[in-house]
Amino acid sequence: MVTTEFETAVEQWRTQGWAVVHDLVPAAEIDEAVDELWQHFPTPADYHSGNPEARSYFENESTDARYRPASQGAFHGQGGKGDEGPSFRLRQFLGHVLFPYDSHLLNRLQIHPRVVDFAKCAMGTDDIRLYQARIWGKYTGVTNYEQPFHQDGNHNIVPDRLELGWWNLEGFLYLSDVEDGVGPTEVLSLGDSPPGSNPQSAAGRRGSYLVYRTDVWHRGVNLTREGGSRFLMNIAFKHAHHEWIGFDSFQQHSNRGPWSKFAASxxxxxxxxxxxxxxxxxxxxxxxxxxxxxxxxxxxxxxWREALGK
Ligand SMILES: O=C(O)CCC(=O)C(=O)O
Structure with missing residues (x-):
């Protein structure tokens, strides 16, 4: 269903470089899937009550197979240098869980039809590929999540070509309400660069989809709300055959149960x-x-069968 808001967001992504597509996925569908998030992450209540098992999630010595944080390290190639000020700190990236998840509902959410429709519309083609698929959880106090403003140079092995027909679409589908105090990404409009430009907050309810282009300056901010947390699904698309763009790969998981059930659907x-x-x-x-x-x-x-020999 293409609404006026949907079309406005497409236009905003194309001309200003980013948009929050509010309520793209109905909150009821997000809530149903999020019930299964706790197979992968400690609940915020457990984490903030000091439950030792939940706390161990963010410690390197954690061996608990129930929680599987992917130690991706700092994507931008810099380790943290203490807790003050903007920096890419290794601990900012500990709360990543890679697709496919142990939950069928979360796996289906990764390619929700409204998200896919939006990407096809914005990118101007039906022939697109998912290339980033993971869930990112942040909890107040794990680290200082404040980053420097940056453009993402880590989705492409060559310089980005910045014209319609070439753009990839980076995006975060919000699995929790992302508002002041729980780290809404700060974004600058296209053509603005730090320092000296006024950042805008990409706040939105769960079910909203923040989309941005690689040439947009943005940064993660710290979580300051007591007992706070933020969960989102990274969902990024590229044009088919643009092999120079990439991030996650799926073949390595394609002989496991969760993928098999997902693929069969x-x-x-x-x-x-x-x-x-x-x-x-x-x-x-x-x-x-x-x-x-x-x-x-x-x-x-x-x-597939009916198309054989045609
Ligand atoms: O977490 C966020 O709000 C933004 C993170 C980000 O921009 C990054 O890690 O590249």
Missing amino acids: CTPEELALFGAPMPGHPYWTSELVDALEVRYQGIDASP
Whole structure:
């Protein structure tokens, strides 16, 4: 469903470089999926009450398999230097969990149709690929989350080409209400650069999607609310065949249960977001369609089968 707000946000992303698409995913759908977030993260109540198991989540010596923080390190190549002022601190990035998740609802949220529709509309093509997929949780007090303003140079191995038709779309789908005190990203409009420009806060309720282009200056800010937390899903898209853009890869998880269940629930268009060849592609033979059905029990393989030999 393309609403006026949806179209306004597309226009804002194209001309100002960023937008918050408010309430893109209904809050009820977010809440249902977030019930399953606690398989991966300590609840904020547990963390802030000092529960030792929850606290150990952010300690390197944690061996608890229930929580699996991905130690991604500082994406921007700098370690933290103490707790004061803006900096990329290693602990800012400890709360990352990579797709696919142990929860089917969270996996489905990663490619929610309204998010995918928005990306296709904004990027001006239906042929897009998901290239960043993870959940990021922050809790007040884990570290100082304040970063310097930066443009993301870590999604592309060559300089960005900045014209419509070439842009990738970076985005955060909010899984919790992101408001003052719990770290709404600060963003500068296109053409503005630090210092001296007035940052805007990308606050929004859960279900909202912050989208920005790589040439937009932005930064994470600290969480100051007592007992506060912020959860979001990184969902970024690129044009098909733009191999120079990338971040996460999915093949390494594609023989595990959560992926298999997720893949079996996908349409051809949904699997194509991960690079799977569409029905009618020369890749497919009758034997391979059989093998697809064996690999992903319950998948509706009829579109692939019906397109054979056409
Ligand atoms: O967490 C945020 O609000 C922004 C983070 C960010 O810009 C980054 O790590 O590159």
